[in-house]
Each structure stands twice: as structure tokens, then as C-alpha cells.
Amino acid sequence: MNAENTQAQMRKGILEYCILSILKKKEAYPSEILESLKIAKLIVVEGTLYPLLTRLKNMELLGYRWEESTSGPPRKYYSLTDEGKAFHKELTVTWSELSSAVNQLSK
Amino acid sequence: MKKTISIHIKGINFLIEENAYELLKDYLKRLEDKLSSVNGKEEILEDIELRVVELFTNRLSNRKEVIEELDVRQTIETLGEPEQFLEDESTNESNSNQKNENDNQENTSYQSSEKRLYRNIENASIAGVCSGLAQYFKMDVIIVRILFVLFTLAAGFGVPLYIILWVVLPSAHTHIDRLRMQGRPITVENVREEVEMAAKRMSRNSQNFASKIHRESVLQKSFRTVGQIISKGFGGFLLFLGVAASIAFVIIVIGQLGSTPVKTADGYLGLYNFGLLFFEDPEQLNWLWVSAGAISIVGIIWLIATGTRLLFNLRFPWYKYLSRSVFLFAIIGVVLVFYFGSMVAREYTIEKSIETDTMVSTESLTIQTKDDDYNVNNYRHNGYNRRNGRNYWLLITKKGIEERGVRIYYEESPDSLYHIIEERIASSRNDRDALRRAKNIQFKITQNGSTYSIPNTFHFPEADKIRNQRVHVYIQVPKGKSVKVNDEFKYPTSDEDVWEEEPVSESVTISL
Numbered sequence: 001m002n003a004e005n006t007q008a009q010m011r012k013g014i015l016e017y018c019i020l021s022i023l024k025k026k027e028a029y030p031s032e033i034l035e036s037l038k039i040a041k042l043i044v045v046e047g048t049l050y051p052l053l054t055r056l057k058n059m060e061l062l063g064y065r066w067e068e069s070t071s072g073p074p075r076k077y078y079s080l081t082d083e084g085k086a087f088h089k090e091l092t093v094t095w096s097e098l099s100s101a102v103n104q105l106s107k
Numbered sequence: 108m109k110k111t112i113s114i115h116i117k118g119i120n121f122l123i124e125e126n127a128y129e130l131l132k133d134y135l136k137r138l139e140d141k142l143s144s145v146n147g148k149e150e151i152l153e154d155i156e157l158r159v160v161e162l163f164t165n166r167l168s169n170r171k172e173v174i175e176e177l178d179v180r181q182t183i184e185t186l187g188e189p190e191q192f193l194e195d196e197s198t199n200e201s202n203s204n205q206k207n208e209n210d211n212q213e214n215t216s217y218q219s220s221e222k223r224l225y226r227n228i229e230n231a232s233i234a235g236v237c238s239g240l241a242q243y244f245k246m247d248v249i250i251v252r253i254l255f256v257l258f259t260l261a262a263g264f265g266v267p268l269y270i271i272l273w274v275v276l277p278s279a280h281t282h283i284d285r286l287r288m289q290g291r292p293i294t295v296e297n298v299r300e301e302v303e304m305a306a307k308r309m310s311r312n313s314q315n316f317a318s319k320i321h322r323e324s325v326l327q328k329s330f331r332t333v334g335q336i337i338s339k340g341f342g343g344f345l346l347f348l349g350v351a352a353s354i355a356f357v358i359i360v361i362g363q364l365g366s367t368p369v370k371t372a373d374g375y376l377g378l379y380n381f382g383l384l385f386f387e388d389p390e391q392l393n394w395l396w397v398s399a400g401a402i403s404i405v406g407i408i409w410l411i412a413t414g415t416r417l418l419f420n421l422r423f424p425w426y427k428y429l430s431r432s433v434f435l436f437a438i439i440g441v442v443l444v445f446y447f448g449s450m451v452a453r454e455y456t457i458e459k460s461i462e463t464d465t466m467v468s469t470e471s472l473t474i475q476t477k478d479d480d481y482n483v484n485n486y487r488h489n490g491y492n493r494r495n496g497r498n499y500w501l502l503i504t505k506k507g508i509e510e511r512g513v514r515i516y517y518e519e520s521p522d523s524l525y526h527i528i529e530e531r532i533a534s535s536r537n538d539r540d541a542l543r544r545a546k547n548i549q550f551k552i553t554q555n556g557s558t559y560s561i562p563n564t565f566h567f568p569e570a571d572k573i574r575n576q577r578v579h580v581y582i583q584v585p586k587g588k589s590v591k592v593n594d595e596f597k598y599p600t601s602d603e604d605v606w607e608e609e610p611v612s613e614s615v616t617i618s619l
């Protein structure tokens with residue numbers, strides 16, 4: 001097993017949480033989300049994002065609205081629903097538990 | 108030379124080289140194939156197409172107007188091959204399925220997974236109350252519905268109970284709601300399952316719809332039709348009530364139509380002024396007035412909205428807020444009614460009476476009564492109420508509030524004298540006020556020789572308010588003597604509502 005595969009798995013596991021975190025700050029359209037994720041080096045191919053967004057939306061954790069754009073096609077602005085906010089809160093707890101546990105173990 | 112074609116994606120025009128176009132088409136086709144098993148395929152495709160447009164737009168400039176093969180290749184590289192990101196999706200799914208089998212579900216539930224009562228609008232006959240109850244108690248919905256029908260037939264409270272639950276219970280709109288309704292923990296996996304189930308339900312519904320029309324038995328069909336008719340009929344009834352109530356509200360409450368049985372020189376009293384006859388402090392009445400008005404308005408809006416909704420099968424996004432506020436207002440209304448009710452009821456807790464005894468030493472006594480509700484017949488038929496054509500309860504004159512109906516009782520005298528005892532009675536919240544009000548009752552028996560005329564009305568000041576003021580007259584007759592009673596009254600003609608102009612006299616001699 002190579003490290004790349006494990007790295008991908010690790011990234012994927014926290015991607016959902018990261019998307020929710022980005023949207024918690026403010027609503028955003030996919031390209032903005034991609035930008036943040038790329039800066040954080042959490043995403044390799046952009047396509048990964050879209051099924052995730054649709055799934056989160058179908059779980060009613062996300063909602064969206066359309067907005068016209070002057071420079072291109074209309075943009076789909078995603079935002080957290082109340083359920084999404086609660087979900088994010090729960091994940092934040094889990095994440096902080098996990099990260100402190102991992103830090104503890106890998107010292 | 109390369110061939111260039113014009114394409115249209117998401118409302119934006121692009122010029123694209125033919126081989127680049129083929130590449131893009133192929134990519135989108137592969138994507139679509141790969142997505143065919145994934146939920147929300149159309150949306151994912153749409154989002155990706157939008158991203159393609161953005162990436163293309165970024166690559167074009169004044170000097171470069173045509174999308175070339177390299178542009179498409181790089182765009183595909185940025186987005187990734189379908190295998191790259193969709194494999195991930197399916198692995199994700201199998202992982203979570205494994206997780207699901209373990210019992211660490213609780214760890215992933217993020218909100219109270221406590222079971223809650225909802226209206227199950229996806230499996231509803233009327234508003235999903237029965238269906239929601241069935242989910243909550245894990246019963247078959249048919250049993251719950253039958254119970255409701257039995258409740259209605261046996262005790263009659265099935266329908267109001269249904270309406271109350273309809274108003275109070277939220278409907279299970281989201282998938283999270285549905286999980287709570289079923290009492291399942293809210294885990295990502297369960298939510299996903301629920302979403303998938305919903306999609307299946309939806310496609311099943313649409314598939315079944317055409318075949319349903321044929322397959323449905325005559326009985327089922329007629330049940331459904333009857334259900335719809337009942338629902339529409341009920342809606343029409345509510346709408347009618349709402350409209351009638353709003354008209355009544357405008358006329359009686361806002362217009363102050365003389366709708367109460369209290370007559371003044373200017374006609375009948377309106378509801379507000381009628382209220383003033385009971386409340387010591389007008390401020391209290393004002394509070395009651397404003398709150399009752401607000402409750403009525405919300406109630407009327409609710410009746411009209413619910414009726415319209417049922418009758419025309421409409422959905423109002425604001426309906427649930429309305430239902431909640433109706434419920435809230437109803438609670439406030441009950442509290443206020445109890446508060447003001449007890450405030451007024453307190454004014455009737457203490458009853459006091461004053462008696463005046465007139466002793467008459469004579470051989471024979473004649474009592475003249477007139478146009479009376481309670482007359483000589485009371486002796487034999489206590490409480491007999493002879494109607495006399497008046498259609499008001501109280502009359503407000505310059506002298507104060509005039510009330511009719513003096514009760515006359517004939518009793519045996521304790522001694523050898525005739526006694527005429529007048530008793531004035533009034534209520535209040537304490538002895539002093541009750542006594543004062545009893546004293547304030549103006550009532551006068553007039554004497555002419557041995558004939559005593561007892562009027563059938565008495566007065567009290569308006570400031571005293573209505574405090575159950577009454578006048579009783581006891582005629583005590585000594586043993587061996589008798590009393591002659593002349594009673595003058597009007598008779599109804601054969602038509603019960605029309606009264607003779609001339610009073611009729613009736614004489615009875617009573618001895619005890």
C-alpha cells in the first residue's frame with residue numbers, strides 16, 4: 001500500500017467537514033469553495049466536490065440559491081441549513097476529539 | 108484548417124474546435140454514465156457543466172476566442188476523470204454501510220434522536236395526523252384511522268381532536284424530521300437511507316399514478332372520492348364559518364350593532380357598552396376587548412385559510428406560522444377568559460339582602476299586580492314564566508337600570524296580621540358593597556285602602572353595575588283569612604308573537 005492512497009482516504013474523510021466549515025463562515029458558490037480547498041491542499045481533482053455538494057444538499061444540510069453573474073453563467077450559492085449548522089457543530093466536537101487523540105498518540 | 112463550431116452551455120455561447128468539442132462531449136458522456144447509479148445525477152452534472160463554463164470563460168480573452176483541444180484537456184484534468192472522484196463516492200458508501208452494521212451509531216448521531224410526533228404528510232389522507240401517530244406508536248395506520256372514526260362515532264371528539272393535532276403537530280418536512288418521526292437515530296447513514304427512500308417513493312408514486320387509475324378497485328376509488336368530498340366539504344364549511352364570523356365581527360364588534368338584550372332611549376346597546384354594565388373598572392374591559400378582538404381576528408384568518416386550503420387544495424408557505432399563532436392565541440385566550448372571568452365572578456361571591464316588613468291589620472287584603480312575569484300562578488306553579496311580549500332584558504332610563512320581574516310568594520302568616528315583606532337582594536365581592544347595592548334598589552309598593560299595588564319593575568343606579576339584583580315580595584296571610592289577587596296582563600293571540608293591545612284581568616282568591 002502506498003502512502004498516496006492513505007493520504008487520499010484521510011483527505012476524503014474530512015472533506016465533508018471542511019465544506020461545511022467553509023459554508024459556515026459565509027455562503028459560497030462551488031468555485032469559491034474549490035479555491036479554499038485548493039489553498040488548503042485538501043482537493044486534487046475538482047470533480048470530487050460536486051457529488052459531495054449534491055449529497056449534502058439532499059441530506060438537507062445545505063441549501064442553495066441562484067445568483068446572476070456579470071462575468072459568466074449564473075452562480076449557485078450554497079449555504080448551511082439549520083440542520084447543516086447542527087451537523088457541523090457535532091462534527092466540530094468529533095474533529096477536536098479526533099485531532100487531540102491523534103496528536104496524543106503520534107507524539 | 109480546423110473546423111470550429113458554436114456551442115451553448117448553460118446559456119453561454121462558445122466557439123470550440125471540432126476535435127475539442129468531441130473530447131468534451133465524450134467526457135460529459137462518460138460522466139453521465141458513471142453517475143447513472145448516483146442520487147442527484149442531474150444536479151451533479153449541472154454543477155459540473157457550470158464549472159466547465161467558468162473554466163472556459165477564464166481561458167478566453169480578447170486575443171483568444173476559440174476553445175481548443177488543450178483547453179478542454181486541461182479543464183478535464185482540473186475536474187478529474189469520473190473514475191477518480193466517483194469511485195471515491197462508492198467506496199465511501201460501502202464504508203459507511205459497514206459502519207452501519209456496527210452498533211456505534213449513537214456516536215454519529217448529531218441531534219436528539221428522540222422520537223417525536225409529526226404529521227406524516229407523505230402518507231396522508233387529510234393532514235397526516237393518523238399516519239404520524241401510527242409511526243410514533245409503531246402501529247398500522249389503518250388501525251389508527253379506524254380508532255379515530257370510532258372515537259368520532261362513539262364520543263364525538265375524534266374530529267376536534269384531529270383538528271387540534273393538525274394545528275399543534277408539525278409536519279415532517281425534512282428527512283431529519285422523518286427520522287425523528289420513526290424514532291431512528293439521526294446518523295449520516297440513516298439520513299442518506301431516508302433520502303434514497305424518498306426518491307424511491309417519489310418515482311414509485313409517479314410510476315404508479317398511471318397504472319393506479321386502472322388498478323384501483325371501485326371500492327378504493329369511491330373511498331378516495333368520498334375522502335376528497337369530505338375534505339372539500341369540511342373546507343367549504345370552515346370557509347363559510349370564517350366568512351360568517353368576519354361579517355359578524357365587523358357588524359357586532361366594530362360596528363357596535365345593538366346586539367344585546369339591553370334597551371336604552373337610543374335603541375339596543377352594543378357589545379362594548381353591555382360589557383360596561385358588568386365591569387367595575389372600564390380598564391379591565393378594555394384589556395378584554397383588545398385581546399378578544401385580536402384572538403377573533405386570528406381565528407377568523409385561520410378559518411378562512413384552512414377552509415381555502417382544503418377546498419382548493421392550496422399550499423400556503425405561511426400556513427404553519429398561522430397555525431402556531433392560532434394555537435398560541437387560543438392559549439392566551441383561555442388564560443384571559445379565566446382571568447377576567449374570575450375577576451367578574453368575584454363580584455358575585457357575596458349575596459346580601461334587606462327585608463322591610465309592612466304589617467297590615469285589615470279584614471281582607473287585595474293585591475294588585477300588573478303585566479308580571481311572576482304572578483299569582485307562582486303560588487301553584489313556582490317559576491312559571493308568563494311571557495308578556497317584551498323583547499329586552501334590561502331597560503336603561505334616567506332613573507338607572509330598570510329590571511322587570513318581581514317574584515311574589517304567598518305564605519302563611521306567623522300571627523294574626525297580614526305581612527307584606529319586601530326583600531331586596533344584590534351580590535358583590537364583599538358584604539358592604541353587596542348591602543349598599545341591595546339598598547340602592549328602588550322599588551315601591553303603593554297602597555290604596557286595603558289594596559296594595561305591586562309594580563313589576565325595580566331600578567338601580569347604573570354605577571352599581573349588574574350584580575344579580577332581585578326583588579322578592581312575600582305576602583303572608585293569617586290563618587282563616589284570604590287574599591284577593593288581581594292580575595293584569597297581556598295575552599298572546601293565536602300567533603304566539605303578537606300580543607293583545609288591551610290587558611286582561613284575572614282575579615283569584617287565595618286562602619291559607
